[in-house]
Amino acid sequence: MGLEGEQVHQSGSGWSPVYVEDNLAVMSIGFLLSSPDDAVIWRGPKKNGMIKQFLRDVDWGEVDYLIVDTPPGTSDEHLSIVQYLSGAGIDGAVIITTPQEVSLQDVRKEIRFCNKVKLPIIGVIENMSGFVCPKCKNTSQIFPPTTGGAQRMCEELNLPLLGRVPLDPRIGKSCDEGKSFLTEVPESPAAVAYHSIVQKIRDYCSSHSASDDPC
Amino acid sequence: MGLEGEQVHQSGSGWSPVYVEDNLAVMSIGFLLSSPDDAVIWRGPKKNGMIKQFLRDVDWGEVDYLIVDTPPGTSDEHLSIVQYLSGAGIDGAVIITTPQEVSLQDVRKEIRFCNKVKLPIIGVIENMSGFVCPKCKNTSQIFPPTTGGAQRMCEELNLPLLGRVPLDPRIGKSCDEGKSFLTEVPESPAAVAYHSIVQKIRDYCSSHSASDDPC
Numbered sequence: 500m501g502l503e504g505e506q507v508h509q510s511g512s513g514w515s516p517v518y519v520e521d522n523l524a525v526m527s528i529g530f531l532l533s534s535p536d537d538a539v540i541w542r543g544p545k546k547n548g549m550i551k552q553f554l555r556d557v558d559w560g561e562v563d564y565l566i567v568d569t570p571p572g573t574s575d576e577h578l579s580i581v582q583y584l585s586g587a588g589i590d591g592a593v594i595i596t597t598p599q600e601v602s603l604q605d606v607r608k609e610i611r612f613c614n615k616v617k618l619p620i621i622g623v624i625e626n627m628s629g630f631v632c633p634k635c636k637n638t639s640q641i642f643p644p645t646t647g648g649a650q651r652m653c654e655e656l657n658l659p660l661l662g663r664v665p666l667d668p669r670i671g672k673s674c675d676e677g678k679s680f681l682t683e684v685p686e687s688p689a690a691v692a693y694h695s696i697v698q699k700i701r702d703y704c705s706s707h708s709a710s711d712d713p714c
Numbered sequence: 715m716g717l718e719g720e721q722v723h724q725s726g727s728g729w730s731p732v733y734v735e736d737n738l739a740v741m742s743i744g745f746l747l748s749s750p751d752d753a754v755i756w757r758g759p760k761k762n763g764m765i766k767q768f769l770r771d772v773d774w775g776e777v778d779y780l781i782v783d784t785p786p787g788t789s790d791e792h793l794s795i796v797q798y799l800s801g802a803g804i805d806g807a808v809i810i811t812t813p814q815e816v817s818l819q820d821v822r823k824e825i826r827f828c829n830k831v832k833l834p835i836i837g838v839i840e841n842m843s844g845f846v847c848p849k850c851k852n853t854s855q856i857f858p859p860t861t862g863g864a865q866r867m868c869e870e871l872n873l874p875l876l877g878r879v880p881l882d883p884r885i886g887k888s889c890d891e892g893k894s895f896l897t898e899v900p901e902s903p904a905a906v907a908y909h910s911i912v913q914k915i916r917d918y919c920s921s922h923s924a925s926d927d928p929c
Contacts, residue, residue: 503819538788538823540830543758546789572785573753574761600890604718608753615755635850641883645890668856675815675860 501677505530513558526557543575550579564704571605573612581616590704591619593661596652597627598644603652610656620658621703624696625649628663631688641666662696664689716892720745728773741772758790765794779919786820788827796831805919806834808876811867812842813859818867825871835873836918839911840864843878846903856881877911879904 500519507530508515516524528539528549541549559565569576581589592613596606606623613620625648630639644651653660667689673680681690715734722745723730731739743754743764756764774780784791796804807828811821821838828835840863845854859866868875882904888895896905 535819536822536826538827538830540788540793540827542790542793570785570787573755575757575790578755578757599886601886604750607751611751612753612755615753630845630854630856632847632850632852633854634852635847637847637849639845639848639883641845641856641881642886643883643890645887666856668854668858671814671816671857672860675858 500525502527503529503535503677507531510558513556514552516557516559524559524562526553546575547579550576551583554583571609573608577612578616581618589618590707591621593621593700594623594658595626596623596649597642598625598640598648599642600646602642603646603649607652607656610658619707621700622659622661623649623653624661625663627666630666633668659699661699662692664692664696715740717742718744718750718892722746725773728771729767731772731774739774739777741768761790762794765791766798769798786824788823792827793831796833804833805922806836808836808915809838809873810841811838811864812857813840813855813863814857815861817857818861818864822867822871825873834922836915837874837876838864838868839876840878842881845881848883874914876914877907879907879911 502517502519502525505517507517507526514526516526517530518524529535532539567580569580594606594609594613596602610620612618627642628648630641631637632639646652649663650660652658665688667684667687669684669687670680670689673683680687681693684690717732717734717740720732722732722741729741731741732745733739744750747754782795784795809821809824809828811817825835827833842857843863845856846852847854861867864878865875867873880903882899882902884899884902885895885904888898895902896908899905
């Protein structure tokens, strides 16, 4: 997001998030640290307290979408988010995987978690899905889908596959430079995949929202 | 490790780990689940209890090395491991990164954590470090080291760079099949990098061990 070194401001209505663009605001624990290399050495309860503050004390204003990017796993962060937002009616979870079976094994646990806590699943995205050599245009499956990848898992578990994002060095470069990959390389296969995925998520949210509540 | 579906056995001297080979034993929470897709939905205190049990109640026998593979972050798992093993004299941490600045930002926090809890750092490994197209032999930096990668970070922080492991589809394939990549493709650049890294870690441990205690 290109927001390293940004600080959060306190106002009468709470913490103000940091605006990347007029319609994109971000909140991160990174904004509260005195140095960018500071480690946040916290056990679960303190993390849960901060998650609650981010939801309750940040002046988000009117939002169309609130996206929470969680770490991998099925522990404090995931339980707390689901619990604290239970009254708000979460539209659902977007699950990200890579194509190998070792990743799918973890992702199946994540899906089981969603089922247990009754969190709807909007769909699954397969990331790092093949790489086209920029010189000879040969496609390599760098993380081979030895058991059929996300597609087969989605078929088995009856979940929508939202799309596949191929590996592209320009993604990492854009991230490092804090630029939007979609603006930098709009015609790339990965950018086309992103757009298609976002459209599917928007369609899901508008068809599942009971009212005009934020998704 | 090819151990999916394995179970732990209880003996008079505690839980027996699962043996991959005569000289390689593994303990994992996966061995205690009734289904491989079961999610372990635990908050910090339960995770900490299990880590303690894995260290105290498993009949490890005589070991040369005890390797703990932690998730990313600086939270319960990391604090508990350091705390529970404080009397044992941990030789040190091996830090893994990928080449991009967004990864190095997280890894610098991990290094700061090690410094704070006085955990020595054996060195840093750069993973996913370039990809050679199998067809045209062109090298792509799929995760470009826009700020100099692990090498520059190690120079700045005065840490040893243990090595760089390139991307190779045969790594993922071996992992998915539960086979040893080093046995499957022993001459590959990634296998050579692994061997060199392991040798450096062994050298570090033998030069830093005060006694013949396990590393």
